[in-house]
Amino acid sequence: MGRAGTMRASVRDVAARAGVSTQTVSRVINDSPNLRPETRARVEAAIAELGYRVNNAARSLGTSTTRTVGVVASDATLWGPGAGIAALDAAARAAGRWLATTYADAADPASVTDAAQRLLAQGVDALIVVAPHTATLPALRQVAGDTRLAALHTGEGAARQRAGAALAVDHLVTLGHRRIARLAGPADWLEATARDEGVDGALDAAGIRPAAIWHGDWSAAAGASIAREVAVAVRGADGPTAVAAANDQMALGLIAGLVAEGLRVPEDVSVTGFDDNADAAFYTPALTTVRVDTAGEAQRVVAEALGLPARGDVAEPVLIARASSAAPPD
Template structure:
């Protein structure tokens, strides 16, 4: 039975019920190998009987860790960062950790370092940045001391981003497109840089013809904002016959804007996205895109910053072909 009333059971209550010291309870909480199996079972039974919930303060008793990973994120209204935060939360739980999230304008190093300071004040064991800008990681490395630092989709994850972007372009090339324009992400986002580099590398290797490159801020509004320029380019002699877009939300806005401008997708121009967000199959037309294993990448970076060894490798990126692309 749990304790009556609203008072929560504490470590002392568990120790008294199990007939052990509070230090022994702390060792059980922190998975210490110094506890005998029968004692561990008795303490765990007492926890269950009292309805005791492990909290970070209790875990920190007798150890220098809080088992919490700090996550610095920018705009959770965008599908990519939102999915990244959810994946990091799941990856942390898989290794019996938690995340604490602080939001900051990733383009502002002062705001990012302030967010890091708030998380460090909570005693987080490591920091992970979601969708960092080029200035983010250098600014943090200069202010967080020895705290381990990682970034989702950066480092080893950046190579995955490049390969995935290359898949979309390869698909368009296989369909016969030779003039493939790009709608890239912001020039100071690491993920945008990696994705555009991957797309450009495949185009160069294939000897594709030169085509325009636009940039947006990842939002559907940004895709819509350049739609008239894209439409004019498509109508021009030797204009692009396809556009590789750096994320699904910009592709959504671009397709809507092109249709308003009288450009048919994929009849006049094929469009690809990146992310395979939950709505991509329901766009009009359904969006051809690439899917990356964000959950696997989250497992990798969590294991990396916590020093837990190699995580289960992420799955390879996958092209998801739908109705927004067609043979030229």
């Protein structure tokens, strides 16, 4: 049971009960190996008696770490960034850390800098950026100073993004498609760039030029908004027989819009996505997409940010074939 009244026990209360310094309590909390067993037992008994709950301020006493990782993120209403933040949280907790997340307009370096400075003021041990833009990383590197910095889906992660996008094209080519269009994400997102490169590289390897290129903002609304233009192209001479969308949400909106325009998916045009979000199998039709190991990527990035050994390999992307893709119409 904790202290009487409404006040919670503090690290000083624990130190007083155990007859040690607050630094010694912090060393117990941080599982320091250089403690006498009887001292550790006395502190642990005081923690139990007082019902003390560990907080980051207590952990940082006598150490150079708050055991907190700062995350600068953009729009968490999108599935990709939201899933990335959730995976980072799990990876950080597995490493004995916590996330402090703040949101910024990642296309605005001033907004990113302000968000990073707020996290750095809290003494975070490292910074991770989710869904970086072309202007984001330079701004963060400038403000981070000596604080370690990492980004989700860059470096090795970007290579897997390219490989995953190529899988979607290879799948369509195997089905017999030669007129494949691309529905790309925002041009200033590094993930969108990596996926564009994957699509274009696979098309080039197959001796195919993109039948058309459209751009969206990752949202289902963006996919729906260009559906009429896509439908006109599909109905035209030598129009695309397939569209490789850069994420599942845009693919969802595109499919809904194409159906509203009187086209059938996949009988008239095939559509593929990217991410394999939690709803992809329940679209109408179920969406052919690319599954990436977001959890593994998050573990890799957290380890990189903290200077820790990697906790295992990141799985390679996998093509999940479903009902939204088929052979091209005769």
